[in-house]
Amino acid sequence: MKGASLLLFCVCVLAGFCILSLGIGRYPVSPGTIVSWMITGGSADGNVPLIMVGIRLPRLIAAIAAGGALAISGAAYQGLFRNPMVSPDILGVSSGAGFGAALAILLSMPAAVVQVMSFTGGISAVLVAVAVSKAIGRGNDSVLVLVLSGIVVSSLFGALLSMLKYVADPLDKLPAITYWLMGSLADIRMRELRTVLVMVAAGAVPLMLVSWRLNVLSFGEEEARSLGLHTGMMRAVVIVCATMVTAGVISVCGIIGWVGLVVPHISRFVAGPNHRLLLPVSFLIGAAFMLAVDTVARSAVSVEIPIGIITAVAGAPFFIWVMKKSSIRSW
Amino acid sequence: MVNGDGIMLQMKGAGLGYNGRAIVHDVDLEIRSGDILCLLGQNGAGKTTLFRTMLGFIRPVYGTISVDGRDLSRLSPREVAGFVSYVPQSYAMPFSYKARDVVLFGRTAHLGIFAAPGRKDRSIAMECLEILDMAHLADRSFNELSGGERQMVVIARALAQEARFMILDEPASNLDYGNQVRVIRKIRELAGRSIGILMATHHPDHAFMAASRVAVLSNGRLCHNGPPGEMLTPQTLKSVYGVDVQVFDSPDDGGGTRKVCAPVVG
Numbered sequence: 102m103k104g105a106s107l108l109l110f111c112v113c114v115l116a117g118f119c120i121l122s123l124g125i126g127r128y129p130v131s132p133g134t135i136v137s138w139m140i141t142g143g144s145a146d147g148n149v150p151l152i153m154v155g156i157r158l159p160r161l162i163a164a165i166a167a168g169g170a171l172a173i174s175g176a177a178y179q180g181l182f183r184n185p186m187v188s189p190d191i192l193g194v195s196s197g198a199g200f201g202a203a204l205a206i207l208l209s210m211p212a213a214v215v216q217v218m219s220f221t222g223g224i225s226a227v228l229v230a231v232a233v234s235k236a237i238g239r240g241n242d243s244v245l246v247l248v249l250s251g252i253v254v255s256s257l258f259g260a261l262l263s264m265l266k267y268v269a270d271p272l273d274k275l276p277a278i279t280y281w282l283m284g285s286l287a288d289i290r291m292r293e294l295r296t297v298l299v300m301v302a303a304g305a306v307p308l309m310l311v312s313w314r315l316n317v318l319s320f321g322e323e324e325a326r327s328l329g330l331h332t333g334m335m336r337a338v339v340i341v342c343a344t345m346v347t348a349g350v351i352s353v354c355g356i357i358g359w360v361g362l363v364v365p366h367i368s369r370f371v372a373g374p375n376h377r378l379l380l381p382v383s384f385l386i387g388a389a390f391m392l393a394v395d396t397v398a399r400s401a402v403s404v405e406i407p408i409g410i411i412t413a414v415a416g417a418p419f420f421i422w423v424m425k426k427s428s429i430r431s432w
Numbered sequence: 433m434v435n436g437d438g439i440m441l442q443m444k445g446a447g448l449g450y451n452g453r454a455i456v457h458d459v460d461l462e463i464r465s466g467d468i469l470c471l472l473g474q475n476g477a478g479k480t481t482l483f484r485t486m487l488g489f490i491r492p493v494y495g496t497i498s499v500d501g502r503d504l505s506r507l508s509p510r511e512v513a514g515f516v517s518y519v520p521q522s523y524a525m526p527f528s529y530k531a532r533d534v535v536l537f538g539r540t541a542h543l544g545i546f547a548a549p550g551r552k553d554r555s556i557a558m559e560c561l562e563i564l565d566m567a568h569l570a571d572r573s574f575n576e577l578s579g580g581e582r583q584m585v586v587i588a589r590a591l592a593q594e595a596r597f598m599i600l601d602e603p604a605s606n607l608d609y610g611n612q613v614r615v616i617r618k619i620r621e622l623a624g625r626s627i628g629i630l631m632a633t634h635h636p637d638h639a640f641m642a643a644s645r646v647a648v649l650s651n652g653r654l655c656h657n658g659p660p661g662e663m664l665t666p667q668t669l670k671s672v673y674g675v676d677v678q679v680f681d682s683p684d685d686g687g688g689t690r691k692v693c694a695p696v697v698g
Contacts, residue, residue, distance in 0.1 A: 180527075183526045184526065185526070185527075310545075310546040311545065312548075313543075313547070314540065314545065316533070316537060317537050319526060319527055320525065320537070323487075324518065326487075326488075326489065326509045327487050327512075327513060327517065327518035328513055328518075328538065328541065329509055329510040329512070329514070329540045329542075330509060330540055331508065331509050331510065332509070369527070374528055374529055375529065375533060377548055
């Protein structure tokens with residue numbers, strides 16, 4: 102079975118990345134030591150378990166969950182909107198989340214409130230977009246109206262965010278907002294990790310379960326319906342799950358662009374268009390990509406580099422390369 | 433594969449249109465399993481509206497549409513798909529699925545919401561490809577196929593749906609001459625499997641080749657509902673298309689004669 106071996110290969114690559122990433126950092130640990138610590142639970146070097154459990158492991162799990170979640174929701178959205186150029190923030194979840202977080206930072210709220218407000222902001226933006234498209238479309242439920250509503254809501258929240266940045270204290274609040282918007286996994290501890298994992302599981306599992314039907318949706322609204330698909334319900338499931346996953350990730354990691362757009366592309370390139378295989382492969386490749394990016398972010402130079410910068414710098418040329426490769430074959 | 437048992441897809445006194453305004457009035461139409469009903473009419477006459485109503489996408493403005501005695505507008509998409517399959521005009525897809533997978537999507541209505549197709553569905557899909565002589569293209573990308581091949585694959589998909597009725601939107605219109613004839617032959621074969629067929633066409637000749645009945649949509653009404661030989665007279669064709677057309681009997685090709693059209697161009 103071609104699909105099974107591809108999945109196995111992706112899992113092995115991800116596992117290799119994990120071992121490498123755990124070893125890299127201010128306190129280098131050799132891959133051999135890590136593997137023996139994983140198997141035996143102990144190490145000749147007493148610092149190793151402390152570093153692993155206390156610092157590197159939570160961050161590693163967060164990177165896997167965030168990368169995988171963004172990629173899988175991007176892949177699901179591309180299927181839903183029948184367009185390989187769509188990313189998870191098409192309906193405004195990122196700008197809504199950014200606005201919520203900025204507002205909380207501006208009001209000097211603690212980190213937990215920033216997360217809650219960011220999550221709420223992301224969800225609200227999508228709700229507004231869906232409500233606007235319902236109101237305009239008047240039951241004539243077209244995907245185009247939905248996308249346009251998303252774009253409008255996105256730019257509205259973007260403007261509100263700009264306003265908050267404009268009034269923010271430039272010495273104290275503004276850098277905090279800016280840094281948050283660039284995305285980082287530096288502040289991930291066990292508590293944040295639990296939240297992320299619950300969100301990701303709650304969204305990603307249903308997406309995986311309906312993955313085959315997602316294929317049918319890519320024939321377009323009416324044709325999918327003539328094949329017996331309840332398109333309205335299917336669309337609701339995908340939007341709810343993808344939004345929850347994305348808002349959950351953004352609320353603890355900040356805005357991380359590109360992963361949800363680039364990774365599904367790469368995955369479609371290796372796995373083909375069948376969402377049954379595409380979604381899990383996207384998850385694994387997204388996880389590996391994010392893990393690599395985060396490892397660079399925390400270890401390349403002595404200060405943290407924001408993740409958003411690396412994903413874009415690494416993603417843009419790669420994306421161009423993939424587009425060139427894949428434009429030879431049709432989508 | 434499909435056992436019709438004299439089931440009917442039926443419109444009674446129906447007004448078809450959008451937002452409560454009918455553009456086609458008082459339609460009475462019935463299709464029995466094994467029938468081939470050809471629908472003719474100018475562009476914009478309302479053929480698409482009629483199809484959309486038949487598929488349950490829109491409700492009739494007034495009147496009823498029923499299948500097997502049940503009100504179609506009360507059925508879920510899945511239940512409708514169990515009765516009526518749909519072959520849209522040929523097109524390209526945003527993602528490049530294999531022909532085999534495209535046919536497999538015809539099984540959607542038979543699968544649970546979390547399910548993926550199993551071995552039985554796969555073998556039904558392959559059978560349907562074989563019936564349409566497309567089995568050798570099963571592993572080719574759908575978007576790389578020719579127009580005629582795509583049309584056959586989409587018909588195979590509709591067949592895999594195992595519905596008693598099939599609605600085809602101008603199945604032969606964008607094809608070259610040979611493929612037009614091949615598609616028409618296959619459609620006749622499907623009717624032989626007691627599937628009831630409703631197809632739109634722009635060519636009266638297609639109706640002569642395939643149809644057991646024709647209906648003409650013109651001026652917001654469905655008229656000339658009956659056997660093609662009686663309905664498609666030079667007068668009717670003139671009134672529908674606005675050009676002079678002669679209608680002849682073809683020479684006997686061993687399987688009897690049929691009518692053919694020859695438009696007057698001089």
